[in-house]
Amino acid sequence: MDALINGLIEILKPIGITEPVFQFMLVNAILGVSIYLTLYCGLFSLANAGFMAIGAYVGVILTQSFDLPLFGALLGGMIAAGLIAIPIGIPTLRLRDIYLAIATIGFGEIVRIMILNFDDFVGSILTLVQGERVRFTLIEGARGIKGIPKLTESWHLILFLLILMFFLTRLHHSRLGRAMTAIRQDEIAAASMGINVVYVKNVVFIMSAILAGAAGVFSGHLTRIVTPQAFGFDKTVDILAFAVLGGTSTWFGPIVGGLVLTALPESLRFLKEYRGVFTGLVLLVVIVYLPGGLINTTSWSKFIRRFTNRPESPPDENSGHSTTRAN
Amino acid sequence: AQDEVATEDVQIGFWDECPAPENLPETVSIGAIFGLSGPISVYGGSQSQAVELALTEINESGYLGEGVTLVAITEDSAGDGEQAIAAMTKLVEEDQVVAVLGPTLSTEAFSADPVAQENGTSVMGVSNTAIGITDMGDYVFRDSLPESSVIPGTIAQATTILGLERVGVLYGNDDDFTLSGYDVFVQALEDNNIEIIGEETFARGDVDFNPQLTSLIAGEPDALVVSALAAEAVQIITQARALGYEGPIIGGNGLNSPAVLEQSGEASNGVIVGAAWNIANPAPLSVEFAMNFEEAYEAAPDQFAAQAYTGAWLYATAIRCADSVDRTEIRDALAAIQDFPSPLGLFSFAEDRNPIHDPVVQIAQDGKFAVLGAEE
Amino acid sequence: MALLEVDNLHTSYGAIKALRGVSFQLSEGQVISLIGANGAGKTTILNTLSGLLRPTGGRIMFKGQDITGWRADRVAKLGLVQVPEGRQVIATMSVQENLSVGAHLRRDDLADTELERIFSRFPRLSERRMQKAGLLSGGEQQMLVVGRALMMQPELLMLDEPSMGLAPLLVNEVFGIIADIKALGIPILLVEQNARKALQVADYVYVLERGLIVKAGSANDLRKDPQILSAYLG
Amino acid sequence: MLELINVSRGFGGVQALSGVSLSVPPQRIVGLIGPNGAGKTTLINNVSGLDHPNGGQILFDGQPIEKEPSHRITRLGIARTYQNIRLFGEMTVRQNLLVGQHSLGRANILEAVFFSPRYRREERQYRARAEELLERFGLASVAGMAAGNLPYGDQRRLELARALATEPKVLLLDEPTAGMNPTETKALGEHIQDLRNDGLSILVIEHDMSLIHQVCDEIYVLNFGQIIAHGTSDEIRTDPVVIEAYLGRDDDGAA
Amino acid sequence: MDTLLQQVVNAISLGAIYSLFALGYSLVFSILGVLNLAHSAIFMSGAFFGVLAVNQLGTPLWLAFILAMVGAGLLSVTLEFVAFRPLRRRNAPRIAQLISSIGAAILIVNIGQLIFLQQFGRTEAYFPRELVSLDPIIIESLSIRIAPIRMIIVVVSLLLTILMQYLVGRTQIGQHMRAVAFNQQTAALLGINVSRIFVFAFFLAGVFGGAAGMFYGVVFLNVTPFIGEDVALIGLTAIVLGGMGSIQGAVLGGYLVAGLQVISVVLGGSSYRNAVVFLLLFAILLVRPQGLLGQSESTRA
C-alpha cells in the first residue's frame, strides 16, 4: 500500500502535489461527498463546516486528552457530529432553499463562536461558583489547540474513501437512494409515494454530518492545530464548490471536485501573484462550459456539441419559482 | 538601553564574528512563506518586500563572498494552515532550500513548522508572537518578540508615568494574535494591580466599534487597552475620539503601524504602544532601513517588515558563518548568533531560539511617535 | 400574401427530432387548427413559431418578415402571441397584475377598457382580482392566461389546448371566446385535443403525426373523413 | 371503503369545501364533477393528507385519517394522481415506478450495503412489478426515457402507473385524461374499469363527460364546496341543477 | 440611559450600511433566483473605484461617489454577461450559477489585489482623512455624538430604498422585473426583453452595492480588496431575516442585525453578538420560514 501511494505521489509531484497536498485532497473529497448527500436530497444545507469543526475538536481532544488512537477519535468525532445533527436537523430541515442555507450557515457560525468563547464561558461560570477569578482552558478559543501529532496517514484516507465509495454505490441502488432522488425532484409527489420525507431528510442530514465530522478528525490530525478560524463561511463555500464543480449527478463528481480544487492552487504556484486570478478564472470557465460539473455526461455532450455547431435549445421553463399548487 | 545600540559605527552586514565564506555555491536558496493573498497580504506583502530588500543588500555587498547570490523562493500561504504545510513541504522537499522564513501567522507556523523540523531545516518566524512557537523543535526559531516580552514593560511604564488605576479592555477574540496580546495584557494589568472595569470583544473585519466603545467609555476608565490589528485599530482610535474619549489608548504590536498614525491623525494623540520595533526608532540601522524601504516601495515599513528584513540578514549571517549549505550547520550557526546589530537593536537568540532585544514603548504626539516619558 | 407562412420547419430536442419538415400557411382572419396525437409535435410547432425554440431548419414568415430564429419577445412585439400549454400564470402576481403585464405591447391605449371587458367575460377572475394567481384553481388559471393574451392586442393568437382542464360549461365559454376573437378579425392558430370543438370553429385543419403534417383540409371536409372520425373524434 | 363526513376546508375568505359528505364503496368507480374552482382538487388533497380539513371526518376502512400525513396515507393504501402532473421528471420512467414501490419495502440501508437476502428479494420484486406496469400501460418502449421528456399523454399514463405501484386499495384520480385525445381517453377509461374489476375503489375527477359516463358507477357533483347532486350517470346527465351549474346545454349533441 | 440613546444611534448608523448593501444583494436574488456571491466583490469595487478616483485622479468626493456607483454598476453588468448569462443560456442548474458567482468573486478580488499592488504598492489604500469631517455633531441635551457622514448615509440609504421600492413596485420596468423573476419563458412570451431586464437589474444592484462600498470606504477610510468579505455574511443574514426578494425586508433586516449586535454588546455579550443574531434568525425562520417581510407562499403546496 505504502509503495503504491509513494509511487502515485512521485507521479503527481510535477504538478505540485506532494504528500500533504495529496492528503488534503482526500480529506476534501470526503467533504465534497458530505455536502453531496444533502444536495442529492434537494437540501441546500451548508452546515458542513460546522460539523467538520465539531469532528475536529472532539477528535483532537480524544487523542490529546484521552490518549485514544486515531481510530477511536474518528469514531468519536463522527458520533459527536451525528448526534448534534439530530437536534439541528429536526427544526431546520423544514426550511427550503436559501432559508435552509442561511440557517445552516448560522449554525456553523454559532459553532465557531461557541468554540471561540467556550473557555471564557466555562471560566466565568466557575468564577461565579468559586467566587474568585478562574481561568479555564480546554479548547483555547482563537489560539487553537496546538501540538497535535500528525496521526492521519494517506492509507487511512484512501481506505476510508474506498469504503465510502462502496457505501455510495450501494446507496444508489437502495430504496433510500431512490427516495432521496424523489425528494429532490418533488417533495409532495415523494410523500405520495409513501416516503417519509422528514425522516429521510434527517437521516441524510445526519449522514452528511457524520462524514463532515470524519473529515474534521482527519484534518485536525494533519494540520496539527485546530482553530475556529479554519471552519468559517469560507470553508463552507469551498466545500460547496467541491461538490458542484465536480458535478452532483453522481457521487463520483464531488470526489473529483474535492481532489481537483484542492490540487489546483498548488499546481498553479508557478503563476506567482496571478495564481488567485487563475483559480477564479478556472472555476468560472469550467462551470460556465460544464454547468453540470466535471463529472457529468450531459454536460460534456453539450460542451462537445458546441464545437460541432449543433444548435442548443433555448432556456426552458422553471427558471422561476417552484411549481404552482398541488392540483 | 536604546542608546547603547545607537552607536555610530555599527552597520548591518558588518558582524565580524565570522570570516568571509569560501565554500558556498553560486546560488544559495532560502525559502519564504508569507501570506501574499487574502486579508493578511497587507502584512505578508511588506514582509516579502523587506526580504527582497535585504537580499539585494546582501548580494550587492558580497556578504556571502564574491559571486555568491542568496535568493529567496517565496510562496504564498494565504493565511491558511493547509497551504502553509503545502508550501513548506514544497520548499524543503522539492526546492531543497537551506532554511525557511515565515510563515506569517502563528497558526500557520503551528501547522507548517513541524514539516521543517522533521526535515532538519531551520525555520524562522518573523511575525509569530504566540506562546510555544519555538517549543516545536530545535530547528524552529523566531526573531519576533512574543507579546509577553513587550507588553508587561509597556503596562509597567504606563502605570508609573500615567498613574493608571482602572482601565477598559477591548480585544479581538477570534484572532490568535490579538487574543495572545489580550492574555498578556490581562496578566500585566493584574500584576500592576490595575482594575479592569470592562472587557469588550470584536471580530476580525468588524468596522463599527461604537457599541463596545460606548460601553467602555461609560465606565470612565483611566485608559483603554486595545489588542487589535492595524485596520481595526484605526477605527477604534478614531471612533473612540469621536465618542468623546480623550484619555490614553494603550495598544500592542497591532497598533504599531505607520498607517495607524497616518490615518487616525489627531485622534492618535495619546496612543501608547509597546513593540519590538517602531518607525520612530532613532537608532541609525533602524533609520537607514526605514529610509531604504520607503525609497524602494514608496510606503513606510511596519514592524513585520523590519522583522522580516532582520530575519533575512540573520540567515545570511548564519550561512556566512557556517560557510556551508548544510542545513544542520546553518542551524547551529544561527543559534550561535549573539549581539547582531540590526534595525531591531542588538539581536541575540536565547537558548530556546526566542529573540532577545529591547522593545520600545512610545506615545503618539502630533502624528509622531516619541519615547514614552521622554516626550515634551 | 399569407399572414403566416411556415416552410419546411425542423426542430429537435438534442437527438430527438420533433418536427421533420412542417409547412403550412395562415391568412388574415383565418382560424386554423392543428390536431394530432400526444407527442405529435403540436406544442413544438407553437414554441418554435413564438421563438421559445430555435428551429434546426426551415423558414417562418410573419407579416412578410422572416422571423426564423427571432427571440420570443421580438416575436411577441410583432403581434404573434402564444398562450402556452399548461397554465403559465405568474403565481407571485395578483390576477390584475397578470393581466396588465402584457399590456405594454398594445399599440392603442385601450388597456383599461380591455381589462374591464375581460373581467366581465370571466366574472370569477373579477371576484379574485387581488388574489395571487398561483392560488387560483386550474380552470381559473386557464381563463387568466387567455385573458392575458388578449391584453397584448395580438395580430395572430396561438392557443395551446385552451380547453384543457375546463368544465364543460367553460369549454363552451372558451370556444365562445375563440369565436368572438375570430369575429373581431384576429386570426387564430389553435392546438386542441377537443377535435370536435376545434373543427367547429376552425376554417382549415392540419393533422400532425410524429412531426409531419399527414393531412390537411377544410374543417368541413375533415369532419366527414372516416379516419379522422375514428382517431380524433372518438 | 372511503368515507367523508361533513368535511370542510377554508382558505382565508374562500370556503373551498363546506360540509362535504361522500363515500367510495369497495370496487366502485365514483365520479366527482363540478365547475372549475368548486373544490374537487381540494377534496382530494384533504383525503391524501396533503392538506387537512378544518372540520369533519375522513374514514378509511372505518379509521379516521384526516390528521395523517401524506406518506402514512399512502402506506394505508390510498394513492392519487395530480391535475398538474407531478412526475419525477429527471428520473427515467422505470425509476419512477421503482420509487412508487417505496412503501412496500422493508430493507434498510445497511441491508442494501451488505446485500442481505431480503434486500435482494425485494429489489427483484420491485423490478418485476415495474416491468409488469410498463407493459400494462404501454410504456415499455419509453422505459429508459426521462419522464419529463415524455409527451403529455404518456406522462398521464405514467402517473397512473406510478400510483398503482404503491399497491393501493383506493385510487384518487384528478383529471386523468386532460390533454388526451378521444381515442386515448377511451383506452384509459377501459384501464380504469379493469382496475375496478381487479378490486380497487376509485374516485375520479374529470371534466371529460364521455369518460365519466363511460366508467362511473355513481357520480357526485360539487359546486362552491358543496355536493349539489349525487346519482348515476343517467340521473346526473339530466339533472337540471347540474346542467345549470356545470354541464351547460350540450350543443353538439354528443357524449 | 445616556449610553442607551447613544447605542440606538450607533445601531441606526450601522444598520444603514448593512441595509444599503443588502438592497442590491436582494434585488439580484429576486430576479436571478440565485445568490450572487460576487455581490460583495461589487461592494468592494465601489470602495475601490472611489479610492482610486480620489487618490490617483484627485477628483472631488461627489464625483468619486458617482464614479464608484457607475463603475460598480458596469462591473455588475459585466458579471451578468460573463458569469450568469452563458449559464442561463445553457439552461444550467441554479447551483451552477452560484458557483460561477463564487468564481467571479475570487477573480474580481484577485484582480483587485493586483491593481492595489500596482497602484498603491500594498493591498490596502486609505481615503484621505481630511476628505470628510469625522468631527461628530454633538447633541448635548441628549449626550449623543454622531459623525455627519453617518447621518448622510442614513438619509441616502433611506432615499435609495424608497427609490427602489417605487421602481420595482410601481413602474412598468419593475413589473417586468417581477415577471422575469417568476419565469423567464413566460415573460418572454409576454413580449418582455428578458436580457435587457437582467442587464438593468444587475446595473441597479451594482450601483447600490457600489454606493454601499463607497460609503463604507469613506467612513472607515481603510480600503482593501477584501472588505467585501466583511459584509458578505452579515448582508446575507440581513436579507434572509427580512425576507428574500423584499425591498423593505432587506432594509429592515439590515437594521435588525445591527440592532441585535448593539443590544448584545450593551448587555455585555460582545463576544456572542453574531451568535445572538443567528439564534434570532433561527427562531424567526422557524416561525416564519420566508423571513419577516418575505412574500407568503403564493403557491399552494
Ligand SMILES: Nc1ncnc2c1ncn2[C@@H]1O[C@H](COP(=O)(O)OP(=O)(O)OP(=O)(O)O)[C@@H](O)[C@H]1O
Ligand atoms: N424538452 C424536451 N426534451 C426532449 N424531448 C421533448 C421535449 N419536449 C418534447 N419532446 C418530445 O418531442 C415530441 C413532440 O412533443 P410536443 O410536446 O410538441 O407534442 P404535442 O403534440 O404537443 O403533444 P401533447 O398533445 O401531449 O401536448 C414528443 O415526442 C416529446 O417526447
Ligand SMILES: Nc1ncnc2c1ncn2[C@@H]1O[C@H](COP(=O)(O)OP(=O)(O)OP(=O)(O)O)[C@@H](O)[C@H]1O
Ligand atoms: N391554498 C389555497 N389558498 C387559497 N385559495 C385556495 C387554495 N387552494 C384552493 N383555493 C381556492 O379554493 C377553490 C377550490 O379550488 P380547487 O383547486 O379545489 O378547485 P377544483 O374544483 O379542483 O377546480 P378545477 O376543476 O379548476 O381544477 C378555488 O377557488 C381556489 O382558488
Ligand SMILES: [Mg+2]
Ligand atoms: Mg402539447
Ligand SMILES: [Mg+2]
Ligand atoms: Mg382541480
